[in-house]
Amino acid sequence: MLLIVCPYCGKRPEIEFAYGGQAHLVRPNQPSNLDDQAWAEYLYMRVNTKGVYAERWRHARGCGRFFNALRDTTTDHFLAFYKTGEPQPTLTVTSAPSAPNAPGGSAS
């Protein structure tokens, strides 16, 4: 089970959270102006990164708020947690921590 650091509440077990998928997806302002391909890209296409992935979580059984995280999908290590609206952190250290499923690193 992942140990997730909610930026508002602190460290909590994964079962308190709902997964929100890829982060920083923005709904197009004028969907009716898009062609079918662009609308399908928004609806269905996800980057499915093997490596560092920016994703949303919601502290569903806690404060209820959405936030974002950076996680390495090859190890499941969290590299950063940050609030919705904050820019995606730039990682200076790219190597993942050694212990599997260790608590998240640098919470923003």
Added chain:
Amino acid sequence: MSRQTFSGLSLIWRGLSRHSGWQKQWRKPEPKARYDAIIVGGGGHGLGAAYYLAKEHGLTNIAVLEKGWIGGGNTGRNTTIIRSNYLFNESAALYDHSVKLWEDLSQALNYNVMFSPRGVMMLAHTVHDIQVFKRHVHANRCNGVDNEWLEPAEAKEFCPPLNIADDIRYPVLGAALQRRGGTARHDAVAWGYARAADALGVDIIENCEVTGIRRDAAGAVEALETTRGVIQSRKVGVSAAGHTSVIMAMAGVHVPLESYPLQALVSEPIKPIFPCVVMSNTIHAYISQSDKGELVIGAGTDAYTSYTQRGALHVNTHTLDAICELFPNFRRLRMLRNWGGIVDVTPDRSPIIAKTPVPGLYVNCGWGTGGFKATPGSAHVFAWTIARDEPHPINAPFTIERFRDGYLIDEAAAAAVAH
């Protein structure tokens, strides 16, 4: 190439002669500089595609590239359930094509894949389940796919360990039974296809990971860069399950997939007690008994995307909660081991078996949590698609473009859960 033929007599003879003289099941060739077609991914779907390309389409200068070992991916990690009682016409045609191939696959491959049509029973626990399953039963019968409705007592008769008491948290209100469904030995499927393809001249190259896709000036595929050198080919079929997104990105092709861990576990082996396959989508329990005696239990996917081939224990315990309530006499069984595989899930939970925008590049992916059952049918139509550069009528609806054009085959909504 002369290959040993398996028969009852040959097994007895080799047994009596101390099992000496068995041949390797397939060669370990060095990759050639050029092939007429390459399949990326040595699971059941990929090996099967190579076999049908050689068997039915006359292409024998083919390679299957596998980054690990044959049978080490999802083919060896699934819970071996086979059924075809899907709601929509397109799905019923595809999955039933597969069930029909399962029925004589052992004979076709001269390899015992231990296909056992022992019946797959899907439990209904809510009024919604009852309505949905009855709709499935009727839709299936219109499509010529067997599926029947059972009342709780009939379900208990078909599967005696089942608890149909009405005071449990999710009582069994009925079940849909597909008698032609069942299980097969997953490893044997990979090995059988590998052996049969090899006998037809297909090179099976293990420990060979694709690291790049080279394209010519017109954008068409011309070669693969691999950990064992550059290999030329004008036709490449990608059958890479959870890693499909990674491979396709090498050619700049986006596919609507997300990769999730899916877990399974087995109990200690016990004497035969469980005569069929039971699935409960609503409370996430999937169970059958292997010929070794282990109860084979499928759990759900983890919540998050990952490539780690492992997941969280709470996903397994959630499934075991349901198993223990439905089958109280399994409560004291110990679990032997659990594991995860990475499954590629599409937004509509139906696969993609199609040409791509890149000439010469084909993809078979998106099988999500239920690809094993489709292995022969999927491989068969994928081989057709690669050989003829056009889809077989059965897989024609399963394109990437259906997401753009709005022709989803929405088994996700039909089943309401992963399936």
